Amino acid sequence: METEEHLLALKVMRLTRPTLASPLPVTCDSKDLPGNLLNNSLQQDPTAVPGSETIAIGQFLLLPQNPVNIYLGETFSSYICVYSETKQNVYNVSVKVDLQTSSQRLPLANNPPTSTLTSDQTVNTVIQHEVKEIGTHILVCEVSYQNSAGILLSFRKFFKIQVLKPLDVKTKFYNAENDDVYLEAQVQNITSGPICLEKVALDASHLFKVTCLNMTHTGESIFGKVTLLQPQSISQYLYCLTPNEKLISDVKSLSGATNIGKLDIVWRSNLGEKGRLQTSQLQRMSPDYGDIKLSITELPNFVVLEELFTFKCKLVNNGERTVDFMLYLENTENIAWCGISGKKLDPLPPHSHKALEFKCIPLVPGLRTLSGVKLVDTFLKRTYTYDELGQVYVVLPEGLNNHQ
Template sequence: MSATNSPRQGTMSPNNPSQDDQLPHLLSLKVMRLSRPQLTSTLPIYYESTTDGNSALVDGLDSLNISDLTASHPIDVSKSTDLQIRDFGLSQMLKLPSAFGNIYLGENFSTFISINNESPFPVHQAGVKIELQTSSQRFVLSDTTATPLTTLETRATYDTTVAHEIKELGVHILVCTVNYNAPDGRKRHFRKFYKFQVSNPLAVKTKLNNLADGRVFLEAQLQNVSAGPMFLERMKFEPSEHFVFEDLNSVVHTKEASVFGDSFIHPQDVRQYLYMLSPKNDQNERISRTTNALGKLDIVWRSYMGDLGRLQTSQLTRKAPMLEDLEVQPFWVQEGPVRVVLEHPFKLGIRIKNHSGENMKLVLTAIKTKMGSVLLSGLSSRQLGDVHSNQSTETQLEFFPLTSGLQRVGGLRVMDLMSGYTKDIDHVCDIFVLSHVNDSIESI
């Protein structure tokens, strides 16, 4: 880490200094932000090297290039793909920041505090209290007033470094209070305030797709809204207690390879991540399907000079879908590929689950006027028996397709004989009906 030590190199400027009297103080206070150095930018001179003799300009640039690798750069066509750092206008030399810089949410804010005795007299019991104030909290970062220095000699300094992880947006104020005893025994103090703004480095947006079976597809859109590029070291989703999830951001059969290839995000670039959430267990399925809490995103990144930052989102929520007392789900009875052929009966399984808090006695009936081109074979009504709360029952129905192509299966009704509750199922699923046995979906 490098500290800047002049007003033009990142020193924080105080606001509204307050002091106990109008006499000049014997001690001075300097507060400087600690930050990594940057690469100096240059404007290199590009020229072509020739084998049949160089001009005076080329010879001068060549000699300059030996003493300063950032001054010029000969273009070698045969090695045009061999890029160096100076090809991007950057040198191999470091420089201290010339400004205070940007501070982002999730970063560590480090400061260097220096108390200087600029008077010709030693002072006694010198101590400093450093606090960080936000719009809602006040943190004590360091306090040496309880155990002050016995004596601070003339021209001597007392230095300390403090750091704090930034967890709030908006205006922050660094409050520094210095106490000391003057040579005549008087207790003196002064206080300085340093104000800075904390910005958000990332913008997170979410999109949700709730499926009928309780699964949720969560899409997280991440945009770099900071002033520089960043490297995403970790993008982790932490589901709420009612869900398990599957990360869908890795290349198939290569779980370690991201679909994005690399983790560098330039300013204003956007990355999209996809997660599939499923109910954790059958006992709490109703809770997981009606809860609005999905989970959190835990993001760790590094700046282009390696500074570490971490951001955890608040609880990602949704508008929970309404869960009806009865849920109907279709399933194929036979295993493997299913071929439905025109005017050939086929069997379809129906699973009915009771989500209510009461036991039910269910009856399944067919409404042939709402069935369309796929009719129910056999009896139009059947008893499903007793179904307890949070339990399910299954039955098999035989259908007869009358028209080829994509057809709708529906026209069913489930009724509870105990409460009179009725649920009409106009759409169970869609099937593709083949015209002949030898036809395939791909050829149609």
């Protein structure tokens, strides 16, 4: 605490966006008792906007009269004014401003000293800093100067700032069968006022290619024209990530590719006050593929009852040795296979894959599961059964449909 008297004093004001003042519109008709008196007084009001006096959306800048919250990702800006409290001149005035967070001390300003400060002069400093930590921050202002006797004096002032969390971001991942990853991100506004989300984008890691699923076919935002988010409201975003070619061909590293990327969010609030947040690296659960993986690469959605159709699969050997497979096809009540069961496949070297093609005939209409494919590792005598390879919707032949 400062007890000694100083020749200089210091004032600090946080600079937030001004507000737009407007008058309280009270109007009359010429038929009313005051005639146009109230209208005239409104028109003469400097805060009224000519032509739209009765709309309370002003243009007259008013400096903030009440404290405003500061949120993580916003820019903290302050005006620091040092003025003289004496009639004497003061020499070599320097102002040093630091910001102390819970983890570090950041220098914000350290101007070259003002050699002479007369009684009616001031030293003005405007600092700006993008806040990157939540919690208590202390603004430390240190003023040092020399009095007329040349004695070096200094004092410090501290200002406490509480940085709040502006957004709550929740994410969910879905690993799709075809190795795509879907990311669902919920962005909730937990500030006290409405905000406008200027940008929500996924900066994917280099292993994935991102498709943003928040646009319609015509390129419009699915959220409509206004991207305003009321307090406590949530906007939900969906992204599809496709692993790059190199990654797809190597199941081990595909399985290990858990770093998805970062969400980059930019918002604005009152009169353009800007905030920006980047999430930490988003991690998905690594999918467990095992050494042998059989997955569908091509499959029609709709097939016709009792008509032959084809689908393709990819067989991957992720192990360290060459594997010999026997392929068995077992008919089920839904499907009859068309091909040879008990066929020996060509040896599959380690870390390689091959394409397989299957033909079959659907026997029952409706949504049906492809099952009955079996692979036997002839060396280990181990059997891999695939009873849920994929699904097709079996429709009736067109002629039959029309008769019904």
